[in-house]
Amino acid sequence: MPTVGWIREDALEAFYEGTERTPDPGPPAKPTFRCPFCSSVFSIQKELHDHVYKNHRVERPVMLLGGREPSGRAVIRVPVGRSAIAFVNATAVRISIDGSDPQRCLPDAVPKKLADTRQGEMNLVLLNDSQVNAEPVSTCYAISFRIADAQELKRVEEAFAEILVSSSITRDAISCFLADQRTQGPGKEYATGLGYYCLGVLIKERPASEHLTTPLSRYRELYGSALQVLADFDRPLARLITGVIRFAMNDFSEAGSSTGYWELDLAKVLLSDPGRTRMPSSDKRAKRRPICPIDHGTARILDLAARMATQSRWSPILDDECREIANSDVLDATDHEKALAIWAAAAWRMGSTQSAIEPLTQIAAVYPFNSWAEQYLEHVSK
Numbered sequence: 001m002p003t004v005g006w007i008r009e010d011a012l013e014a015f016y017e018g019t020e021r022t023p024d025p026g027p028p029a030k031p032t033f034r035c036p037f038c039s040s041v042f043s044i045q046k047e048l049h050d051h052v053y054k055n056h057r058v059e060r061p062v063m064l065l066g067g068r069e070p071s072g073r074a075v076i077r078v079p080v081g082r083s084a085i086a087f088v089n090a091t092a093v094r095i096s097i098d099g100s101d102p103q104r105c106l107p108d109a110v111p112k113k114l115a116d117t118r119q120g121e122m123n124l125v126l127l128n129d130s131q132v133n134a135e136p137v138s139t140c141y142a143i144s145f146r147i148a149d150a151q152e153l154k155r156v157e158e159a160f161a162e163i164l165v166s167s168s169i170t171r172d173a174i175s176c177f178l179a180d181q182r183t184q185g186p187g188k189e190y191a192t193g194l195g196y197y198c199l200g201v202l203i204k205e206r207p208a209s210e211h212l213t214t215p216l217s218r219y220r221e222l223y224g225s226a227l228q229v230l231a232d233f234d235r236p237l238a239r240l241i242t243g244v245i246r247f248a249m250n251d252f253s254e255a256g257s258s259t260g261y262w263e264l265d266l267a268k269v270l271l272s273d274p275g276r277t278r279m280p281s282s283d284k285r286a287k288r289r290p291i292c293p294i295d296h297g298t299a300r301i302l303d304l305a306a307r308m309a310t311q312s313r314w315s316p317i318l319d320d321e322c323r324e325i326a327n328s329d330v331l332d333a334t335d336h337e338k339a340l341a342i343w344a345a346a347a348w349r350m351g352s353t354q355s356a357i358e359p360l361t362q363i364a365a366v367y368p369f370n371s372w373a374e375q376y377l378e379h380v381s382k
Helices: 011-019 045-055 107-116 150-165 171-179 185-205 218-230 236-248 262-272 296-309 316-326 333-349 353-363 370-381
Strands: 062-065 073-076 085-088 092-097 103-105 119-128 137-146
Touching: 062 119, 062 137, 085 107, 092 107, 103 107, 107 119, 137 185, 150 171, 150 185, 171 185, 185 218, 185 236, 185 296, 218 236, 236 262, 236 296, 262 296, 262 333, 296 316, 296 333, 316 333, 316 353, 333 353, 333 370, 353 370
Parallel strands: 073 137
Antiparallel strands: 062 085, 092 103, 092 119, 119 137
16 A cells, blocks of 8 residues: 655565564563762662751751740840850851841851941841751741830939829820830830830729720730839849739749849748748838839739738638738739739638638639649648
């Protein structure tokens, strides 16, 4: 049969078509796994995984400030010494200051830049490109430096004392404090933390003259914001306020630290360790002056703790006094819990275990008082 064009078949092609046979390919070849970073070849995939993990692992680069890694967006409010800055698994750093073009440098050159910066924004990209043929592993940090000197912080405290301590706390007073000339510049971060705290006090107390619509629960958020800022400042006022905030939020993680405010230090110890034999003693001869406002709920709890701690014997009258405060309709939930805990701890310490049963039952499952209340309740129930 005739064919046309390029598909025409000649006699030689017809011969090959009839005589050639495709050789048997045999069994399939065993799979091999080649390392992407070196010339090693493995017959088992797990061996390749173990090889890469052991010989070609690239760890995430990390920056440490005072032994701890900062968050991706961190604020530095106090000076950091060079010795407190360290880099782990970093082979290079790209650094940008106040929006400038990133400059690549060795990790050893960065601590000086960090320690010398007082105000500004710094973006760091840590690189670990120690492995050939591998994409570098990177970690990014955005750091805001807001460091004020002691004199600038003192001016903020002077404005705080004049505007928010010596008069009633109002929204206008807080705005006036934050707008004061002494709270501007490098000390503004410190002033902002104090402002958060005072606004939290205002929201918690809810005076009728302010016509507040903000929910009561918002005070916890404001206290938390104030704590996040003020905890960085090693100043007596900041330490006192952070102690008050932690106490108000039922955080007794630093119960052993002294604030210099006897009622607060006493209440912290009493509520964290009622079995402690010695309590902080007060110096009645020392003169006291107002340093910072304390919300009325916390102040009432501190007064209750001081009164119960100074009693030498228990009676139904003290039961009734504690019960009245613990069941008050105007106290916040955290203050209710502290009142119950003071009631239980004081009754227990004075040997009236039966009087302690009622408050212990209510706080035995409430954190953080359950750490001791549950054990006390079990002891009484035996």
